[in-house]
Amino acid sequence: MNIVQPPPAPLSPDLIARFRAIVGDKYGVTDAAEITPYVTEERNLYTGHSPLVLRPGSTAEVSAISKLASETRTALVPQGGNTGLVGGQTPHHGEVVLSLRRMDKIRDVDTQSNTMTAEAGAVLQTLQQRASDVDRLFPLSLGAEGSCTIGGNLSTNAGGTGALAYGVARAMALGLEVVLADGRVLNTLSKLKKDNTGYNLHNLFIGAEGTLGIITAASLKLFPKPRAVETAFVGLHSSEAALKLLEISQNEAAGSLTSFELLAEICIDFCVKHGPSIRDPLSKRYPWYVLMEVSSPRDDARATLEAILARGIEDGIVDDAVMAENLSQRAAFWKLREVISPAQKPEGGSIKHDVSVPIAAVPAFIEEANSAVVKLIPGSRPVPFGHLGDGNIHYNVSQPVGGDTKTFLDRWHEVNAVVFEIVLKMGGSISAEHGIGVMKRDELPDVKDKVAIELMRSIKAMLDPLNIMNPGKVL
């Protein structure tokens, strides 16, 4: 990846000592082996380096770190669970890593106000579990939930499978505690559903990928826990049929429609071929599949789902469908959805996209992108799947059978360009849920409203005039 940020001056031993003194030597990591997990990531797509990983235990310590960083113009890279997919959490130029993981307290759970206040380093799954323990739902859910942190989820405005009914991470935050570049602490933590006292500040930091300040805590919404969740796996002859089924489902289930995932036939092919103990839930293959879920606080989820499928069959939209009869069958359906990405690996190189278009445009997008990509690289195999209910498609492309992997992957940007052009023509986004990081930074000015880019630069200059907050990311 092309990263143009100039490397900062190496930190003096004295400055390293001053930073370590803030958190205590134990939590100011300088040992290279201990640093490795903070500067590498699972896919080995990005590798950074850093002389120092700071692991503060309190907001006051984060504030002191920012203040010293500001005084000494030391660049900081904030990091949560280190599961980001666009290189946003990696110190590409030897920056100091500020790991929030030790700040993992749940400060407050209020079941009457339906709120939870948690520190940035709390792991998403821990929050889900804590909500469940008090008979509530924290609906943010994504693949990395066992290790990603709520601070990272908010900094990247994570999406995931719960977004259809409950919205993305942004929709779950009532307020934030944020340490600014100069060490000031902004506190908009709040249990209030309504508060119209002045400008909305917390949304500025959500999705800013740590470039405007460091989220140290958040007040979050809780929801009633569904009593019944019913899941169906549906075979269809076209993506247009899937879109029609979505409309029927929303009209029948409204907010009870909690998942609506689209999968192309090739996804099933790959999963059945390469996934561990994966089998096709239907008796024959179909060009398209939908994995859908209806959740309800009452006992009507199954009846609702049956009504949707009956209507779909009646209207000639649904070719075949099976409903999960028990939890293990439900888990098997979801397993299929989750192994698509790993199941692509044995098929060779994969060029990935995380795009969104208006929901109505999804079928046209897939059709146009498929023919453009195959025209560009004959034999390449589009593997489209994703959150149809959000218009969010993980448009992956596997290399031609028997082709050279490197030759294929070298054309990553060419394929991107072809796909992004179609996305933009349709009023879509080149990053639906993963963010910009360094991966898409250089494309951003070309795809975003010019005035929006100008405002982003003004906001960055206002909040981080010395460019010490995750420099070189996003902008």
Add this chain to the structure above:
Amino acid sequence: MNIVQPPPAPLSPDLIARFRAIVGDKYGVTDAAEITPYVTEERNLYTGHSPLVLRPGSTAEVSAISKLASETRTALVPQGGNTGLVGGQTPHHGEVVLSLRRMDKIRDVDTQSNTMTAEAGAVLQTLQQRASDVDRLFPLSLGAEGSCTIGGNLSTNAGGTGALAYGVARAMALGLEVVLADGRVLNTLSKLKKDNTGYNLHNLFIGAEGTLGIITAASLKLFPKPRAVETAFVGLHSSEAALKLLEISQNEAAGSLTSFELLAEICIDFCVKHGPSIRDPLSKRYPWYVLMEVSSPRDDARATLEAILARGIEDGIVDDAVMAENLSQRAAFWKLREVISPAQKPEGGSIKHDVSVPIAAVPAFIEEANSAVVKLIPGSRPVPFGHLGDGNIHYNVSQPVGGDTKTFLDRWHEVNAVVFEIVLKMGGSISAEHGIGVMKRDELPDVKDKVAIELMRSIKAMLDPLNIMNPGKVL
């Protein structure tokens, strides 16, 4: 009200002509009689004055107006339906009024993507109707919906009765078109549910009350239209019981619980006494009432509501309840809720508050506020009612029976101070849904996080360095 903004220099005839040339003379109003409706408001609480009301017909015209205003340091007061309650839309110092009402086109309705793009001057009720015409719901709903505009709704982040299930105005916006102070046009209009390409800009303008730029259009979310709406009027012995009923209702109905309004007994007293053809829906009086609604896309709303009430009776929470048997009975229940404010008028002066506290704190807030207010002004009569499901209480106080109205109203700020102190102690907001405008501007620095105020000032200086956008409002 204490408004400290210095009056701008009077506009020269030449400058007035230049502004009128942008919109055409017909839409550059200088006639005093024609100007009156733009500088006065229904309650006669605020009266402003202006030499010129501009009524642009396009975003390009708004941009040209801003550009000229910026070049000539002319202050602009943007205005929608002129229904705001905090003086935010009034030209208190002879500013030019920029009325968006002519820009009322609905640019696009997309029933598959569930989005609608409308210009700022579109009246809320028109948008509701247009959504309904295509079998969708636009859930923003408030008293002024027949005349307020979506631009004003977004600029003030309106709440209303639909917020419990669907959120406030902010939650319904996917993107905005905004004319900045210098005439640049920011375009974040979007039909996308997920878009993580850079900083979130549109939320900065939502709730900014026209002080950062002029919203000219918005892309909005549509929802499935409920098939069945069931309404109940419930008598209870305490506000704690109302809170317990809310919890039961949310657990039973989740997102299908679309209204949960709390009313104190005195509200019913006033309504029955003064409201036109209002009668008490229950056979005897109770200390507290809840007006609640369950909406569903299927035919289960009545069963759900019955289950909630049965559980409430079983748990000793609900003392009496009646469900609307038809549309006119439903309308009668809502009428009761809507005439509370007018029904206070024959009882003399009323000091009003639009506050929110965490939902769990509502009973304690009402109890503490009641005793503090009555201690301050013996004989004064608290009239608390509002959106319990959002923790948003319209905490009104009627004057003592037979007392002097002016003497009572002169103590407005004293009563505010007593109520706000309790609100703040409980982590609440002094403006839940009406905004700051000029009414609460001077209180804002005392109640808001210090760093938040500093950031608000920095943002204002960045976006409107000449202070021409609705000067003297909010900050």
